[in-house]
Amino acid sequence: MNGIERIMATLNGQEKDQTAVILTLSLYGAGLIKAPLFEYYNRPELYAEGQAAVRETFHPDLILTPFFIPGEGEAFGSVVKYFNSDAPNIRKPATESAEALLKLPVPDINDSTRLQYFIKATELVAKQCSQDTLIGSVMVSPIDLPAVIMGIDGWLETILFKTDIARAFCEKTTEYFVKRANAFLAAGANLIVLPVCFCNPEIITPFILNNIAIPIYREAFKQVKGPIVLHHTGSPMNAFNGFLKDLPNVIGFCVDPKDNLDVARENIGEHKLLLGNIDGPTLNKYSAENISRRCKRILTNRVNDNHFILASSAADIPLNTPPENIHAILQSVSDFKKENE
């Protein structure tokens, strides 16, 4: 089976040759081709080259287009800082005032250099990988996006104390989100991956989720012409995923390493994809043997779960992760299959 067949079988709850694997190797591709990170996150052809190297080296079942959330803010005017060995981060938000937020122009996806980078990278990655690998495009939702435009603190204050402005801005970001998501799909993405970088239990309350976020999600997601996977970003999501499971077009949930997988499955129902939950950002701190053991524990837990995908959770796998640690994850899947035949 190739990656497409394996993930589709998982989606449909069918038999497959082994558990599908999805790894957050967006950043790692730069290391494989020794690309400077500024170049990697600004030249789509370099990003595609990095992902070609990822595919060649690890043969994952899904390739991600740039996992570059700060770039979403950059399109609105936030300033991004680039590092030598870590993914970029927001240096300065586009605005810190709720009132100024409403006056910010929404970028045109056909004109913005940053947004064109995302689309072009998707086209190139799809061109080289889509015959046997699924393509997941990463972006943020209409209500998570303002956190990278005005900072988490500014957006939290707006949501809490200037809710009318928050709702008005989200009307603009909803339209923008739908255009972007559908542009990704038209460029060759098979699914949209949405890191829930703001609307998670560590930041907001269930009341805000249910009364503000979910209506916005529902309106936006129903207009997306493809499937959506919600990604926990860096926060345990078990407390919220039950509220999110029936949103339009949502087919799966990638959960946190701290999320109990049995609870996660119970919350999202038996037919949604459940992805997780080996911690990606700490894969450079353990031996390959240790990683194999952790994968085996996860696989043993999910042995009867036909809709489970072994995935790295949280942010990118660090550049200095030994390749053998990543191979250990892939090997653990085939070893587990043999042991259980």
Added chain:
Amino acid sequence: MEKIIETREHLVEAILNADRQTANQLLDEWVAEYGVERTINEILDPTLEDIGKIWECSTDLSLAQAYVSGKISEDFMLKHLSLSDDNGLPTDKKGPVVIGNIEDDFHSLGRKMVGIFLRASGWNVIDLGNDVLATEFIDKAIESGAKVIGISAMMYSTAVNIKKVREEIKKRNLTNQIKLAVGGAVFRLRPELVAEVGGDGTTGNAMNVNPLFEKLWNDSTII
């Protein structure tokens, strides 16, 4: 006593609902009936202590709820303590102390909450903002006479830059004179990092920052 407990419970409920308006209304009503001092001692402080315990002991408290707690304290100080300075914040009785996010760190929410709770506890807070170099922290502490520097970092990759502040303290022979409080999401996940980066203390949440800073201030050998 029953009324006190009931009011505290209502205030906790309002904070957990991130309902600033209701919380402020409850406090205002208590002030009108019993005065500012009793409101602080009987309602506000014990409630914040309870919220702090919830935050410390579980992952159930969101930043929204903690942020509203801080805002309520700030609102109360501004409204009921007639000692406001030019910035609209209560006149400082303690400090000064310096806070900031370490070099390369741009996650300001935690730092801002620490600032709110410190100010609400009467500290003169000098906030240097994001991406602050080790030399800038020390220069500002010396210039202002701060005995405590509070440094925030969200991720491991930026937290390790705090080591540079410790090195700068040693280089300038200020060990035991300037104390380092460190905090941020990564320190909750990896408590051993406090010692690794040279921190003198930490707290799992912004609400407990006052006792930490008081301890470090008292531990400083500067007279």
